[in-house]
Amino acid sequence: MISDAKSLMKNITHGVYLISVKSKQQQNAFTAAWLMQVSFNPLLVCFSINPQNRSYKLLKESGVCCISVLNNEQFIEADHFGHSNITDKMQGFNWLKTKTGLSALSDSLAYIECRVDHYSAAGDHQLVICEAINGVVLNNETPMLYNDTENMDNKDSGLKTKD
Numbered sequence: 784m785i786s787d788a789k790s791l792m793k794n795i796t797h798g799v800y801l802i803s804v805k806s807k808q809q810q811n812a813f814t815a816a817w818l819m820q821v822s823f824n825p826l827l828v829c830f831s832i833n834p835q836n837r838s839y840k841l842l843k844e845s846g847v848c849c850i851s852v853l854n855n856e857q858f859i860e861a862d863h864f865g866h867s868n869i870t871d872k873m874q875g876f877n878w879l880k881t882k883t884g885l886s887a888l889s890d891s892l893a894y895i896e897c898r899v900d901h902y903s904a905a906g907d908h909q910l911v912i913c914e915a916i917n918g919v920v921l922n923n924e925t926p927m928l929y930n931d932t933e934n935m936d937n938k939d940s941g942l943k944t945k946d
């Protein structure tokens with residue numbers, strides 16, 4: 784058994800993203816780091832989602848999501864969307880409306896709008912393999928690294944989140 788798996792895995796280089804989802808009634812977004820491109824043709828992206836996330840149900844309902852790439856200063860956003868204890872997480876941030884009616888974080892580096900291709904079980908998570916159907920580069924700032932978020936994904940993270 785690896786005793787300090789969380790800090791060990793932070794040495795694998797990942798970016799940090801907001802994945803926004805929707806159903807007919809609701810919108811939500813969550814912070815994700817376990818994401819990568821997995822095919823050129825078609826252009827496929829894969830991320831890993833905990834099925835206990837509120838966003839999972841919405842994703843299953845609509846089959847679409849939008850990945851906003853965070854820059855290296857957006858710790859408030861990473862922390863806020865990395866927790867579930869807020870009723871309307873989308874409030875208080877600026878969003879761009881995408882072609883499929885999803886929300887992309889307007890001051891992110893880029894966004895990629897995706898349609899789910901299929902799911903694959905992976906331990907306590909689900910891998911979501913999705914096709915990129917639209918995307919926009921918004922600026923050329925430096926991306927955030929997962930390693931820089933330190934212990935933010937521990938539930939009792941010390942960072943102040945937006946109410």
Ligand SMILES: Cc1cc2nc3c(=O)[nH]c(=O)nc-3n(C[C@H](O)[C@H](O)[C@H](O)COP(=O)(O)O)c2cc1C
Pocket residue numbers: 799811812813814815816817818831832833835836837838839861862864865866867868872929932935936
């Ligand atoms: C830096 C960071 C990275 C995270 N990466 C993932 C991830 O890749 N997959 C995942 O399911 N949850 C990840 N989480 C946890 C979710 O963001 C968190 O459980 C969130 O509360 C889910 O929101 P929701 O319940 O509103 O959908 C991460 C959290 C943080 C802070």
